[in-house]
Amino acid sequence: MTIQPLNVLFLCTGNSGRSILAEKLVERWGMGKFRGFSAGSHPKGEVLTGAVAMLEEAGLPIEGLRSKSWDEFGQPGAPVMDFVFTVCDEAAGEPCPVWPGHPTTAHWGVPDPALVTGSDLERMAAFRTAFRMLDTRIKLFASLPFAKLEQASLQRRVQEIGRIGLSANEGSAA
Secondary structure, eight states, rough: OOOOOOOEEEESSSSHHHHHHHHHHHHHTTTTTTEEEEEEESSOOOOOHHHHHHHTTTOOTTOOOOOGGGGGSTTTTTTSSHHHHHOOOHHHSEEEEEEETTEEEEEEOOOOOOOOOOOOOHHHHHHHHHHHHHHHHHHHHHOOOOOOOOOOHHHHHHHTTTTOOOOOTTTTOO
């Protein structure tokens, strides 16, 4: 019996950095249990070079990555999502589409590395921080005993994971 992978959608306003990283990380750590997707409410139309650099540095594939609208996932024939996570505060505060299938949702806010100004090293450090935060959360998510968790418990666990890595001074991403 083949078990279908669970579909996981990561949302951010621009779908150009954090959600792109998460899309690839969930596939890495899910080891076939998950299919990663990402989208934005107002996609920028390009993937940030810092996000591409982080994926390449981690040995993750970059082929086919693109910034896309969350509207694509509400169209007939689109994959039905099992999980939907917002990774930026703007997307978390926006009215989201109604997702078919009633996926488990949570907010996993990550500071936006694209907002960091300064040297190339400072900007890449911000992408590394976002990458590490998402990497930690997604490893924890992928290790959850999905078959043993009832829906309410699963919902609570994915929300708790979204608070990991946020210190008092990191707060929210602008």
